[in-house]
Amino acid sequence: MVTVLTPDQVEEKYGRMFCRGFYTLVDEENGIAQVLERCSAQGPAEWDIMNRRRSGGVINVIRQESGLMVMDTVIGERELNFGPAAEHVGGQGLAALKVEGDEVRTTWYGIAGAGVGIGACLPGCRDVIRTEYPDGFTIGGAHAAHVDIITPKLVRVIIGVDDTDTKEKGASWVASLKLGMTCPVGHFLGHKIIQLNPLVPNKTTNCCSTAVAFAVKESEIPALVEYATEFIRKESYSEDSVITVFKGLKVPEKLAEFGWSCKSVLYTQEDAIKAAGENGVQIISVTGMKGVIGAVAAIGCFDMGEKAAGIAEDFQ
Numbered sequence: 306m307v308t309v310l311t312p313d314q315v316e317e318k319y320g321r322m323f324c325r326g327f328y329t330l331v332d333e334e335n336g337i338a339q340v341l342e343r344c345s346a347q348g349p350a351e352w353d354i355m356n357r358r359r360s361g362g363v364i365n366v367i368r369q370e371s372g373l374m375v376m377d378t379v380i381g382e383r384e385l386n387f388g389p390a391a392e393h394v395g396g397q398g399l400a401a402l403k404v405e406g407d408e409v410r411t412t413w414y415g416i417a418g419a420g421v422g423i424g425a426c427l428p429g430c431r432d433v434i435r436t437e438y439p440d441g442f443t444i445g446g447a448h449a450a451h452v453d454i455i456t457p458k459l460v461r462v463i464i465g466v467d468d469t470d471t472k473e474k475g476a477s478w479v480a481s482l483k484l485g486m487t488c489p490v491g492h493f494l495g496h497k498i499i500q501l502n503p504l505v506p507n508k509t510t511n512c513c514s515t516a517v518a519f520a521v522k523e524s525e526i527p528a529l530v531e532y533a534t535e536f537i538r539k540e541s542y543s544e545d546s547v548i549t550v551f552k553g554l555k556v557p558e559k560l561a562e563f564g565w566s567c568k569s570v571l572y573t574q575e576d577a578i579k580a581a582g583e584n585g586v587q588i589i590s591v592t593g594m595k596g597v598i599g600a601v602a603a604i605g606c607f608d609m610g611e612k613a614a615g616i617a618e619d620f621q
Contacts, residue, residue, distance in 0.1 A: 309440040312429050314435060319425035319444075322347060326373070327430040328492060328520045329402070329409040329456045331380060332554035338402050339461070339554055340364075340376040340411065341494070341520070344425070350374050353397060353422065360385045360398030360414075371495060377554075378402050397422060400451070407522070408434065409458050414451040420444040423452055423486040425441060449458050461494070463556075464533050465549035465586075465603030467514035468541075468596025473541040477599075481515040484536050490529040491521030499613050501567050501599055501605045514599030526552065530589070537591050545595030548588040551604045560584035564605020567598060568616045576599040588594055 310318070321571045326343030345351040353611055354374060358367050366377040381403055387396035401412040413423035424444040428436035437453040442449055466481045485493040495518075501512045530550055537546055552559075563580040566572075570613045577598040581588050586604055588597055604615040612620060 306440045308440075308442070309435050310428065310438065311435055312431050312433050315425060315429040319429065322421075322426040322429045324426045324430040324616060326492075327427055327432045327454075327456065328459055329411060330459045330461050330520050330554060331404055331409060332460070333380065333404060334553070335555045337554055338378045338379050338409070340378060340399070340402070342374040342376075343372060344374065346517055356387075356397045358400060360387050360396055362400045363399045363402050373494075380404060382412075384573070387416060390482070404458060407458050407500075409456050411454050411456070411581050412451060413454060414449070415444070416449045417522040420450040423454075424450055426595040426615075427454055429454065439526050449481070457522060458525055459491070459524075460552055461518055461554050462491075462521055462526060462529060463516055463518045463551045463607050465514060465516040465551075465600040465605050465607075466596075467547055467599030467603065468543045468593070470542055471535060475540075477596075478513060478515040480537060480540040483518050483540065485517040485519075486502075487536070488519065488529070488532055490525050490532055491519040494518040494520055495553035497602045497603070497607055497613050499564070499599070500616055501602060502569055502571060503577050503616070505571065514596070514603040516603035518607065530587075534589055534591055542590055543592060545593035547594060547596035547600040548589045548591055549581065549597075549600040550589065551585060553585070556605060556608050557584040560586065560601075560605040561609070562605070564607075565600040565609070565617075567605075574598060574600050580605075 323345040328341040330339040354367050363378045363383050364376050382401035385398040385400050396416045403410045415423040421444050434455045469477045469480045482496050485496050497516050499514045505512050574597050581601045
């Protein structure tokens with residue numbers, strides 16, 4: 306028999322716990338997903354990362370970014386391997402991630418104290434729809450436990466922005482960060498500043514573009530794009546502002562190559578439009594089109610970490 310509890314019911318049973326954000330993003334075309342968790346403290350996050358990495362399961366890579374635990378996973382099911390540490394210090398892992406209509410089901414296992422995290426902490430997060438507990442579920446002590454946590458199916462949308470400023474006023478990275486922090490649609494995930502070719506003749510000052518990422522439901526994408534377009538229109542000081550839109554967890558390799566080469570090559574607007582069309586990037590002219598090169602490059606460089614903010618010479 307399965308017991309189903311909502312976050313309110315979990316809190317009533319176990320008390321207020323420590324998970325402050327829990328999102329499941331999927332990219333069904335590529336068979337991958339990303340689980341994002343925001344914990345209240347560094348210590349539990351570090352412990353979870355080490356144990357989830359050790360146990361394997363559907364997690365390929367796990368890391369911390371901007372206060373989030375980021376888990377890159379496959380969509381499907383894999384065996385867990387807690388290893389010899391489990392006998393002495395417990396363990397925790399993600400055994401399965403499955404898409405069920407507009408929902409995502411993640412199956413978690415915990416041994417000893419790790420069971421508190423998967424049985425009380427994650428299920429109590431307000432981003433969860435419900436949690437299914439098997440008959441006889443017990444957390445803590447020397448018990449082994451597992452639960453199924455059901456969350457909304459979300460997708461990642463990256464919005465690139467360029468040419469919102471002039472030599473006298475404005476900064477595109479400021480406009481995009483304001484967009485991310487004020488947007489009422491979905492969850493703001495991250496912000497990047499992309500350094501482009503500093504030798505571009507028609508730059509303002511630093512020759513940087515920028516991008517922000519959101520986790521949203523599929524049905525929310527039109528509202529997100531509409532909000533972003535109107536926000537940049539109001540914030541822009543330029544007659545050449547462009548935004549670009551990309552949905553997915555995997556930036557195409559050719560698009561990443563274009564973005565990286567924009568740090569050293571002088572491209573035309575037609576080059577950027579072609580790169581966008583070949584790699585699933587939507588281009589929206591907000592006040593003009595000159596910003597299209599940087600806005601497309603911003604999508605291409607979004608997942609490059611520090612490389613996005615540098616030029617080739619910085620990494621030689």
